[in-house]
Amino acid sequence: MNGVLGPIDTADLGFTLMHEHVMVATPAMRQAFPDWIDRDAVVAHATNELRAAMERGVRTMVDLTPINLGRDITVIRDVAERTGAQMIAATGFYWIEEPWFQGWEIDSLVERLMREITYGIQGTNVRAGIIKAATDHLGVTELNKKLLQVAARLHRASGVPISTHTNVHHHTGLGQQDVFAEEGVDLSRVVIGHCGDTEDVEHLEQILRRGSTIGMDRFGLDFMLPMEKRVSTIAALCKRGWAKQMVLSHDACCHIDWFSKEMVQQLAPRWSFRHIPDDVLPALRAEGVSEADIRTMTVDNPRRVFERQGAY
Numbered sequence: 001m002n003g004v005l006g007p008i009d010t011a012d013l014g015f016t017l018m019h020e021h022v023m024v025a026t027p028a029m030r031q032a033f034p035d036w037i038d039r040d041a042v043v044a045h046a047t048n049e050l051r052a053a054m055e056r057g058v059r060t061m062v063d064l065t066p067i068n069l070g071r072d073i074t075v076i077r078d079v080a081e082r083t084g085a086q087m088i089a090a091t092g093f094y095w096i097e098e099p100w101f102q103g104w105e106i107d108s109l110v111e112r113l114m115r116e117i118t119y120g121i122q123g124t125n126v127r128a129g130i131i132k133a134a135t136d137h138l139g140v141t142e143l144n145k146k147l148l149q150v151a152a153r154l155h156r157a158s159g160v161p162i163s164t165h166t167n168v169h170h171h172t173g174l175g176q177q178d179v180f181a182e183e184g185v186d187l188s189r190v191v192i193g194h195c196g197d198t199e200d201v202e203h204l205e206q207i208l209r210r211g212s213t214i215g216m217d218r219f220g221l222d223f224m225l226p227m228e229k230r231v232s233t234i235a236a237l238c239k240r241g242w243a244k245q246m247v248l249s250h251d252a253c254c255h256i257d258w259f260s261k262e263m264v265q266q267l268a269p270r271w272s273f274r275h276i277p278d279d280v281l282p283a284l285r286a287e288g289v290s291e292a293d294i295r296t297m298t299v300d301n302p303r304r305v306f307e308r309q310g311a312y
């Protein structure tokens with residue numbers, strides 16, 4: 001499979017954070033104002049954060065930043081080179097409906113994104129190893145359906161797995177699964193993300209029963225749902241036998257230009273790549289989640305997601 005520094009053997013993935021971000025930086029603002037980000041500081045900070053996670057047993061980090069949230073593969077590559085961490089980069093788009101999208105045919109976008117998987121991103125030889133798709137509170141609109149179809153057809157043509165952003169309170173994961181199923185996607189090859197923002201076990205089981213893996217992937221965003229409730233929901237699902245279809249992550253951004261540093265510090269002080277090893281895994285154990293289930297969610301499930309690479 002494609003890693004940022006070259007091919008990765010899925011047997012070597014180890015403890016994998018399945019949904020994180022080195023940097024989210026608005027592309028138009030970066031283009032207009034060259035000092036919009038301090039690139040060196042961003043790379044240095046992300047390097048420290050990822051090293052801290054590696055000291056705690058993390059081996060692989062999936063950077064799920066889509067093209068239009070400011071994915072900069074040279075920044076991701078620099079962090080991978082400095083840390084020696086296994087990193088995986090994404091291709092695909094965010095849910096916000098940009099005007100340009102109306103004028104493009106699905107298949108010509110698939111062809112463009114395919115180049116990011118086959119040849120490389122931004123003129124580098126760094127290839128994408130995962131496909132991002134996103135739907136938020138607006139649901140599967142006409143344009144959003146097109147985005148999901150792009151992801152579905154790219155997945156079928158490349159064999160690379162899909163991982164999504166959803167708004168779980170609007171049940172958009174089910175809408176995504178509907179479009180993917182219509183497009184002939186095997187739903188067991190899809191990770192439906194941001195499912196950890198709810199305690200609604202019945203809703204999560206609706207997604208799980210269709211075969212997808214769910215991302216319990218916003219640990220640290222306690223203002224959306226506190227850690228204790230996220231942990232109890234996972235423990236409840238493990239008791240019901242769903243450990244084989246859950247992955248863990250933070251959706252943490254080492255740099256994000258949406259909020260001031262003070263806001264992040266105040267609202268989400270533990271939102272970093274260290275929170276799961278430091279706080280979440282001990283809390284899961286305290287709730288009675290077994291070591292075997294923890295290993296399944298942190299090591300075996302990421303491996304399974306990436307191991308099934310065949311196109312169809």
Ligand SMILES: [Zn+2]
Binds near residue numbers: 019
């Ligand atoms: Zn994200």
